[in-house]
Amino acid sequence: MLPEPAPAKKPVRRGRIAAVAGSVLLVAAVVGGAGYTVVTVQDADRDPGAPSWTFPVPAPDEAKKAKASSGLAAMLVPYGTEGWSRGPDIGEFGSDASLSGAEATALRKEALRDLPRSQRRSLERQIDKQHTKGIAMRSYLSTSSGFDSTLYAHGAFTVSVELAQIEDKAAVKSISTFQNEFFGALKIFRKGPAIKDHKNAKCFLPPKDKDEKLDMMVCSAYQGDVLVSVTASAVKPLDTKGVAMLLREQLDRIAEPGEAV
Structure with missing residues (x-):
């Protein structure tokens, strides 16, 4: 049974985007999932007394594990597909990055940093028991013009996709299912578009707010031993169908048991 989450901190900024972001962090902390961990690490409040996170010292066989994470990156939808170009940086990792199993495990643990010590x-x-094999992440811009400070003026939107390969397939299914059930149980979220041919994929939108200028959608799915997490944002209205098409294409590229097709 999952432990009860720690009391959420009072957000500095109100609004639907803040509500989505806060819930994403809560889900990541409760399930210890890989999805959205980059966002969690990047945006979490820093408590001087909380444990700090750094990449572990590479083990002798780390080169072999790094090769496995590179294989995971090959599953990501390539730039140039259907007009997708390189998007903005994902935290400190740039717009296209891969992490080895040890690095991915450390990153997942960092998402738990705000929980009480015993729960953490x-x-x-x-x-540790789930044996994370690696994480591959890539950000996209919906136009071919490239990312710049005026991208929203062109009606473009950005999407970050994260693939986490975990040896324990049951854990992959559990993480994605719990996350989707969590968002579904919260009345403030709206259901996003269905992903054709992928019933386990679910997307959610923040509540309607005419005063909010930004729009956002989060999605979670799994295929074999690969957990797929997607976060899209834009000045509203967000092209949710376009995001759904990218997620579908991404899932179609991953075949059982987690190999590119």
Whole structure:
């Protein structure tokens, strides 16, 4: 049974985008999932007394594991497909990056940093048992003009996609299912578009707010041992069908048990 999450901190900024972001962080912390961990690490409030995170020292066989994470990156939808170009940086990792199993495990654990010590250690043990093989992430811009400070003026939107390969397939399914059920249970979220041929994929939108200028959508799905997480944003209205098409294409590229097709 999952432990109860720690009390959420009072957000500085109100609004539907803040509500989505706060819930994403909560889900990441509760399930210890790989999805959205980059966002969690990048945006979390820094408590001087909380544990700090750094990449582990590479083990002798780390080169072999890094090669596996490179294979995971090959599953990502390539730039230039259907007008998708390179998007903005994802935290400190740039717009296109791969992490080895050890690095991915450390990143997942960092998502738990704000939980009480006993809960954090319990979830860290679960993460260790799941044996994360690697994480590959890539950000996209919906036009071919490239990312710049005026991209929203052109009606473009950005999408970040994260693939996390985890040895424990049951954990992959559990993480994605829990996350989708969590968002579904919250009345403030609206259901996003369905992903054709992928019933386990779910997308969610923040509540309608005529005063909010930004729009956002989060999605989660899994295929074999690969957990797929998507976050899209734009000045509204967001092209949710375009995001859904990218997610579908991404899932179609991953075949059982997690190999590119």
